[in-house]
């Protein structure tokens with residue numbers, strides 16, 4: 001091409017690498033798993049950059065991430081002439097290890113790569129909300145260091161300015177022209193402009209992100225106590241984990257509630273920072289665990305030096321501008337510790353030294369929309385990519401993690417020919433991504449290292465837990481609320497509550513059901529009408545509100561649709577009954593019991609609209625203004641208040657009778673976690689668990705704080721039934737407004753799976769895939785909630801002996817175009833909810 005300017009040889013022929021780039025566009029395109037090829041006008045384009053490219057007919061500009069740069073090898077069968085150029089570089093970039101992580105996620109979770117990458121970068125970052133560009137000047141690199149040369153040619157004032165600039169400290173430039181003029185004592189910026197015109201100064205831009213609202217203040221609950229002494233168990237864990245910094249490994253920190261797990265995380269992170277590395281901490285929900293987050297802020301707030309705070313916080317309560325600012329702090333190295341929720345596993349922090357996943361059992365780490373990943377498992381994979389240790393902590397570890405920490409590998413099966421590395425996060429082999437899948441000669445050993453913290457720190461003791469048989473309590477006929485059927489506080493609990501309040505203690509009451517009444521039914525048993533959502537197979541829940549007609553609304557907890565409260569049965573015109581007690585009604589019962597309204601606070605997602613509401617509630621509770629917190633599982637997580645002497649579980653059964661094989665595990669976790677809020681100070685704690693199933697093992701073992709016995713029995717059941725973690729599960733849910741269409745689609749998926757499982761590949765010879773024939777395909781079957789928001793839902797479930805075999809099966813279906821994550825199909829690998 002002709003040019004007005006002489007070109008250097010390198011300009012004439014762009015380098016062979018960097019001429020083309022593969023872009024994963026932010027669309028559900030599953031047909032181009034490695035991205036689409038575009039021409040790159042910029043030789044310095046890097047993997048991870050966000051760009052805009054023309055896509056489809058009409059060349060619509062579409063965002064995407066660069067996943068590869070290179071030369072002709074990216075063309076494949078394409079002709080260079082047909083390759084369109086990238087339209088625009090946006091200026092935001094994901095670190096390269098995250099692109100590698102995304103490639104793994106796209107395959108493992110059966111999700112288009114562009115969707116995975118799109119989910120890694122918050123939309124505030126994509127759209128650069130709050131971006132601020134400063135126009136600055138700096139000394140031009142060609143400017144001579146001595147001023148003599150210019151003396152004859154510069155006007156007097158300009159020369160003086162130039163001398164002044166050369167005399168400035170090294171850190172003074174680049175500077176904003178007006179500020180520089182003031183600093184030099186100039187009357188105007190004229191001399192500075194002339195220095196630019198002469199080429200002695202040059203203009204540069206510096207980008208920053210500003211936001212009006214700073215991160216919601218988390219420090220107010222922070223623990224400003226001096227650094228505690230470590231007890232021997234804590235010291236062993238800190239020493240053991242810290243000694244593995246610099247290489248990948250998974251550690252399970254199993255400590256009873258109040259055993260000082262957070263202090264172990266803090267010390268391990270101190271070691272990582274001292275080694276010049278950074279750290280990432282994932283917590284279930286910062287709005288719900290402000291005390292934990294506050295401790296990280298207190299300890300590391302100043303690590304980055306006076307210029308910047310050392311901790312970036314990423315959670316759902318941030319404004320768009322603040323999210324971008326926190327992200328940029330992590331990306332720019334201003335923050336060397338990132339504390340955040342599930343999606344913070346994608347924080348753009350470089351040079352990771354350790355990853356911590358606190359409360360690793362918590363189901364909020366699982367994302368229930370595309371990409372359907374588990375934050376804990378992605379954290380493990382990220383640690384592998386970054387070659388650093390990951391610490392999973394819990395008082396009630398998931399059975400997946402527990403079995404990896406306590407069970408040794410079965411005899412290693414022969415390497416799977418087709419599968420490549422089966423590097424699965426939760427239960428697969430923890431080998432490096434490139435390590436040979438060989439039979440090693442080491443003695444068998446657990447995949448995760450286990451560290452136990454068996455005792456509470458300081459004065460805390462584990463509370464006494466009393467199980468109360470609710471049918472007994474009912475027989476006594478002295479239930480609160482004048483013996484009302486369905487009243488939720490029995491005489492034992494109400495007595496304990498009175499006693500606790502009388503001696504100045506505080507109490508936490510848990511009921512995992514929101515609203516006032518969960519069912520509205522015809523009072524006539526002969527009629528049996530129940531108010532259902534017109535779009536879902538679910539009953540509508542009554543939510544009271546004094547300022548609404550008829551005193552409230554009925555709301556669907558699945559599609560969030562609302563209706564007026566009906567006053568009569570539409571079938572037989574009789575009066576209606578309100579059954580199934582929720583938190584709102586318990587609040588009413590407690591007031592009836594004489595509890596002063598000012599000292600009681602209901603905490604659920606209805607009463608707490610923002611993180612701020614919750615912080616305020618907790619600070620009032622910590623000051624003692626509020627004596628009783630009543631709430632859903634929000635109150636079960638992480639709260640640490642020394643004056644809580646009573647915890648009441650109003651119904652130990654709410655999570656027990658759901659059609660899900662993890663119902664027992666969830667019940668155990670919930671009771672243990674909420675019980676753990678009691679007795680953390682010098683006063684002994686008491687926990688009362690009301691249940692209709694007082695002999696249920698999950699409840700009895702939780703009352704003894706006996707996780708290990710529970711895990712042993714539950715794991716034996718899972719092995720016997722072939723359920724995770726003994727096997728690996730995937731679930732495909734098809735959705736359609738037409739039930740027959742959803743069923744037919746699910747049938748196609750199930751048939752294709754069965755053909756693979758029974759086909760020639762599953763033969764037990766050299767051409768076969770070992771283990772494929774033992775895959776179990778279940779369904780299609782209607783989901784437990786058969787219809788949500790007008791869409792019928794049909795499920796196919798697969799159980800495979802290993803993650804590798806599951807991946808083989810899913811990718812075979814995916815490449816045959818039988819499996820695609822889209823509006824009609826949800827593919828859930830390692831599902832945690834089976835509803």
Ligand SMILES: [Zn+2]
Pocket residue numbers: 533534535536538556557558559560561788789
């Ligand atoms: Zn609904």
Ligand SMILES: [Zn+2]
Pocket residue numbers: 522523524527528529569570571572573574
């Ligand atoms: Zn009726």
